[in-house]
Amino acid sequence: QQQVKQSPQSLIVQKGGISIINCAYENTAFDYFPWYQQFPGKGPALLIAIRPDVSEKKEGRFTISFNKSAKQFSLHIMDSQPGDSATYFCAASKGQGAQKLVFGQGTRLTINP
Amino acid sequence: DAGITQSPRYKITETGRQVTLMCHQTWSHSYMFWYRQDLGHGLRLIYYSAAADITDKGEVPDGYVVSRSKTENFPLTLESATRSQTSVYFCASSESTGSAFFGQGTRLTVV
Numbered sequence: 001q002q003q004v005k006q007s008p009q010s011l012i013v014q015k016g017g018i019s020i021i022n023c024a025y026e027n028t029a030f031d032y033f034p035w036y037q038q039f040p041g042k043g044p045a046l047l048i049a050i051r052p053d054v055s056e057k058k059e060g061r062f063t064i065s066f067n068k069s070a071k072q073f074s075l076h077i078m079d080s081q082p083g084d085s086a087t088y089f090c091a092a093s094k095g096q097g098a099q100k101l102v103f104g105q106g107t108r109l110t111i112n113p
Numbered sequence: 114d115a116g117i118t119q120s121p122r123y124k125i126t127e128t129g130r131q132v133t134l135m136c137h138q139t140w141s142h143s144y145m146f147w148y149r150q151d152l153g154h155g156l157r158l159i160y161y162s163a164a165a166d167i168t169d170k171g172e173v174p175d176g177y178v179v180s181r182s183k184t185e186n187f188p189l190t191l192e193s194a195t196r197s198q199t200s201v202y203f204c205a206s207s208e209s210t211g212s213a214f215f216g217q218g219t220r221l222t223v224v
Contacts, residue, residue, distance in 0.1 A: 006155070034212060036215075043215035044203070046214070049212060099161070101146075103148075
């Protein structure tokens with residue numbers, strides 16, 4: 001049972017471009033939606049998170065857009081840099097925190113110089 | 114060192130053997146989690162703990178056992194390892210309304 005579906009599985013973007021990764025969820029009880037960034041050989045690291053009371057959250061070059069009615073949320077990386085090359089995971093949970101996160105399948109992002 | 118530490122980082126074991134993966138956190142977070150990461154599946158929750166002596170199953174608990182006698186430690190035991198348990202295992206911790214912080218992972222190979 002895949003409660004969080006993530007797309008695309010892989011993405012190649014030119015340096016300076018915009019990277020967009022999408023996620024859709026099924027459980028309307030979810031109320032916490034984080035994005036994690038993972039480099040090879042490392043654990044996932046929290047990048048940015050949003051709660052459903054806002055439609056957008058921006059931190060530096062990273063923005064989460066949230067559409068509650070469509071049950072979708074997406075990560076936008078502006079001015080993508082080679083150092084952004086990593087695997088990105090969306091996730092969702094209920095209880096306003098990180099208890100029992102349900103993860104998407106991951107997106108391998110490559111930024112070409 | 115502050116943070117969350119997993120050991121060992123790499124482990125090779127034989128089918129049928131018992132193996133324990135260790136996890137230690139220094140933040141005194143109430144919640145701790147074990148996830149496994151496999152290609153095409155993202156991260157899947159094995160077990161979690163809301164406090165010392167309180168544990169509960171996640172999405173894929175079969176073949177695993179956990180305990181939490183102290184807040185800072187959350188070991189994961191594979192009672193009789195199988196090849197399907199070859200994976201990368203991540204421990205994480207969080208407060209009840211906070212973000213989860215992950216360890217560096219343990220790469221386990223069952224031969």
